[in-house]
Amino acid sequence: MRLRALLETDALGLRLLGGEDELDRTVRGVMTTDLRDPSRYLSGGELVLTGLAWRRDASDSEPFVRILAGAGVAGLAAGEAELGDIPADLVEACVQHRLPLFAVNETVAFATITEHVVRQVSGERAGDLAAVVDRHRRLMTSGPAGGGPEVVLDLLTSDLDLRAWVLSPTGRQIAGAGAPLPAPLGAALAGHHLAATRTGRRGPYRAAVAGSTYSLFPIRNAGRGAVPAARDVRESVLSDWLLAVEADASDWPAARLDLLQGVTQLIAVERDRRDAARTVRRRLAQEVLELVQAGAAPAEIAARLRVAAPVLLPGLGAAPQWQVVVARVDWTATGTAGPAGVPGDIAGGPVAQALLEEILVDPAVSGPDSADRIAVAHTGEEAIALVPLPAVPAPLPETVDGPTDNATVREKEAGESPAAQDPALHADALLAAVREPLSAGLADDGRLTLGVSAAVHSAEGLRGALEEARHARRVAAARPGRVCAAGHHELASHVLLLPFVPDDVRRAFTARLLDPLRDYDRRHRAELIETLEAFLDCDGSWTRCAARLHLHVNTLRYRVGRIEQLTGRDLSRLEDKLDFFLALRMS
Numbered sequence: 001m002r003l004r005a006l007l008e009t010d011a012l013g014l015r016l017l018g019g020e021d022e023l024d025r026t027v028r029g030v031m032t033t034d035l036r037d038p039s040r041y042l043s044g045g046e047l048v049l050t051g052l053a054w055r056r057d058a059s060d061s062e063p064f065v066r067i068l069a070g071a072g073v074a075g076l077a078a079g080e081a082e083l084g085d086i087p088a089d090l091v092e093a094c095v096q097h098r099l100p101l102f103a104v105n106e107t108v109a110f111a112t113i114t115e116h117v118v119r120q121v122s123g124e125r126a127g128d129l130a131a132v133v134d135r136h137r138r139l140m141t142s143g144p145a146g147g148g149p150e151v152v153l154d155l156l157t158s159d160l161d162l163r164a165w166v167l168s169p170t171g172r173q174i175a176g177a178g179a180p181l182p183a184p185l186g187a188a189l190a191g192h193h194l195a196a197t198r199t200g201r202r203g204p205y206r207a208a209v210a211g212s213t214y215s216l217f218p219i220r221n222a223g224r225g226a227v228p229a230a231r232d233v234r235e236s237v238l239s240d241w242l243l244a245v246e247a248d249a250s251d252w253p254a255a256r257l258d259l260l261q262g263v264t265q266l267i268a269v270e271r272d273r274r275d276a277a278r279t280v281r282r283r284l285a286q287e288v289l290e291l292v293q294a295g296a297a298p299a300e301i302a303a304r305l306r307v308a309a310p311v312l313l314p315g316l317g318a319a320p321q322w323q324v325v326v327a328r329v330d331w332t333a334t335g336t337a338g339p340a341g342v343p344g345d346i347a348g349g350p351v352a353q354a355l356l357e358e359i360l361v362d363p364a365v366s367g368p369d370s371a372d373r374i375a376v377a378h379t380g381e382e383a384i385a386l387v388p389l390p391a392v393p394a395p396l397p398e399t400v401d402g403p404t405d406n407a408t409v410r411e412k413e414a415g416e417s418p419a420a421q422d423p424a425l426h427a428d429a430l431l432a433a434v435r436e437p438l439s440a441g442l443a444d445d446g447r448l449t450l451g452v453s454a455a456v457h458s459a460e461g462l463r464g465a466l467e468e469a470r471h472a473r474r475v476a477a478a479r480p481g482r483v484c485a486a487g488h489h490e491l492a493s494h495v496l497l498l499p500f501v502p503d504d505v506r507r508a509f510t511a512r513l514l515d516p517l518r519d520y521d522r523r524h525r526a527e528l529i530e531t532l533e534a535f536l537d538c539d540g541s542w543t544r545c546a547a548r549l550h551l552h553v554n555t556l557r558y559r560v561g562r563i564e565q566l567t568g569r570d571l572s573r574l575e576d577k578l579d580f581f582l583a584l585r586m587s
Contacts, residue, residue: 001027001120002161003075003100006047012116013108014077017091019100025074026161028251030117032110036060037067044072047117049110051079058089065093075100077113149175149267156245156263163246166219166267168358169194169238169441170434175267181244187437189214193242194441197233204249204257215249216242219264219271234331234346237441239354241271278357278374284308285375285386292462293379301459312375312388321389321455322462323425326469327356328382328477332445349378355438355448356383359430384466389424389455427452427472427485439482447484449476454488478586506586513583516566528566531559535571536581 004023007014016023028045031038034053042048048068055061068076076099078086086103094101104113149166156162157177165176171186181189192207193216205216219241243264249257288308291301305322329352353376360374376385427450431438438448451472453465468488476486517528531549535556538545546556560571569576 001117003027003047005120006113006117007102009116012113013105014113015103015105017086017101017103018095019075019098022075022098022100025100027074027117028121030114032114036064039067039071042068042071042073046073047113048073048076049079049104049113050076051081051110052083052087052090055083055087055090058087061087061089062093062096065090065097065099069097069099073099075102077102077104079104079106079110081106149270150177152263152266153177165244167193167242167244168361169240169242169355169437170358171437172358172361174241183433185210186244187433189216189244190242190437191440192216193218193244194237194437195443197237197240198441198443200233204245204260206248206250212246213248215245215247217245217260217264219243219268232346234446235351238329238351238438239358241267243267280311281375282353282377284311285377285384288375288386288462289377289379289384289466292466295463298459301462305459308375308386309388321424321457322465323387323389323455324453324462324465324469325356325360325385325387325425325430325450326382326466326473327352327359327385327448327450328473329355329442330381330447330449348381349383352381352383352448353378356385356450359434359450360385360387360425382470384469387425424455425452427476427487431483431485435483442482447477447482449473450485451476452485452487510583510587513567513569513580514587517563520562520566526559526562528559528563531556532563532580533584535560536577536584540571540577 002023003025006012006027007016007023026045027047029043029047030049031041031046032049033041034051035041036054038048054064065076076094078090078101080086080103086101091101093099104110153164153166153175154177156164163178165181165186166174167181167186167190168174169190171183171188171190173181173186188209189207192209192214193205196203196205196216197218203216203218207214207216243260245260249260252260284304284307288301288304291304329348331346331348357374357376360376374385374387376383378384430452431450442448451469451474453469453472456462456465472486472488472490475490476484479486514529517532520526521528531545534548535545538548542553542556546553549556551559564570569579571577571580
């Protein structure tokens with residue numbers, strides 16, 4: 001309960017003397033004391049009641065209040081029966097230490113206040129939460145009028161002063177009450193949740209982020225009709241939702257925790273409804289994929305796309321362009337199997353499918369049904385998404401004097417480029433906001449790699465787009481890191497060749513060229529590797545490279561000479577420059 005609620009209860013006879021800005025503090029208990037130093041009996045969050053018998057003169061007030069503030073009490077209530085008016089020195093001390101101070105009318109017994117607080121903090125709170133769960137259960141059984149997860153979160157806020165949000169495994173807000181959760185905060189909470197889940201800890205998980213404490217509850221349907229629990233936590237860790245509550249649940253009684261688990265089960269029902277709605281889109285994607293891989297006639301594929309487009313782009317008819325995105329999640333055999341400790345292979349296709357459906361959701365859109373452009377199938381260990389792109393309006397013609405449309409004039413004045421209107425997906429942008437939380441879920445034994453094709457305008461181009469996306473994913477797999485992506489534009493360079501170089505050849509090639517430089521750097525701190533990278537980035541320009549490294553040109557020439565001496569190569573030759581460049585890229 002909040003201090004404000006005590007002040008609003010007339011029967012308690014409390015009068016506020018200071019600390020109006022602190023009335024949202026939570027009261028977790030009550031203690032009556034007249035000790036000069038009661039700190040040994042305080043654990044934080046108490047409303048302290050005192051008759052002021054500890055006060056002999058004005059100098060006693062500040063030390064007493066300092067002790068209470070240091071112990072983290074919620075507030076101080078002083079009785080008027082002993083001294084009449086509350087001493088000014090006590091009021092000043094409470095203001096100094098930002099401790100809310102109440103005066104207790106002499107007609108009100110401390111026992112009355114104690115009884116009220118204990119009743120509110122224990123039995124009535126559990127009863128209120130039970131009522132919330134029961135009310136929402138009735139709402140949800142009444143059908144769509146129940147309003148989904150937003151309703152139960154609103155009730156948690158209005159009835160229990162609990163702010164809560166439903167988040168996806170990437171931290172995207174699916175539902176919430178009140179102000180939206182900032183995207184970086186959501187990503188951080190999702191990362192804490194995924195990391196804790198991978199260690200096998202039981203929820204709820206405690207997370208301290210941006211100066212606030214949150215309790216993170218996994219959302220899993222354990223009721224009738226629930227999907228059997230995964231035998232390995234890695235099968236579900238990247239697809240489960242979570243409930244983030246702005247409160248520390250570590251000191252909650254078992255009854256309250258059980259009731260919050262009931263809330264998560266209610267939200268899990270909404271999750272199941274969402275998954276059922278995706279069944280149609282998944283089937284459409286699977287049908288198109290099977291036709292493309294079987295080499296079906298373009299006319300047959302085009303007919304299937306005409307069926308899919310109205311489902312994925314309602315109201316727009318046929319999609320003018322399509323993109324293909326391929327994702328794969330790989331786990332190493334040495335990873336932690338999770339709390340069940342069950343060894344064995346993990347089917348990567350379904351995991352990648354659920355994860356790709358989440359990644360492709362527009363991060364600016366919240367809600368459980370925002371994935372209406374996503375059709376993802378899986379085959380083997382891959383997940384393959386078929387993404388329709390809406391048409392981009394063609395620019396209006398210009399006259400000799402310039403643009404003829406006011407909107408066009410505004411765009412040109414604002415400097416908006418055609419790329420700003422490009423609806424196509426880009427590999428780096430897809431993973432930018434989700435890399436941190438997903439890396440926590442993948443831990444030290446998982447990898448996510450993703451490839452994106454160029455947009456194609458017809459059914460004839462889908463087979464090529466699929467192969468292009470697969471090649472791009474293999475390019476991403478050759479890079480270091482837990483979460484990597486590559487796009488079609490990277491397939492037009494030497495980078496395309498790197499994924500197909502065997503690992504032993506790659507290691508031998510880089511070791512032969514770079515190990516002598518690394519050994520020299522370790523012994524002499526000469527920064528030869530850094531110098532080599534900068535020299536190649538500057539296309540062999542001595543002046544630009546020296547300026548970038550803040551070196552004199554003669555110092556740069558000495559370092560380059562040392563590189564050539566140690567490796568037996570000549571950095572004035574194109575072939576040797578290319579060898580060094582590839583070795584750095586593969587290292």
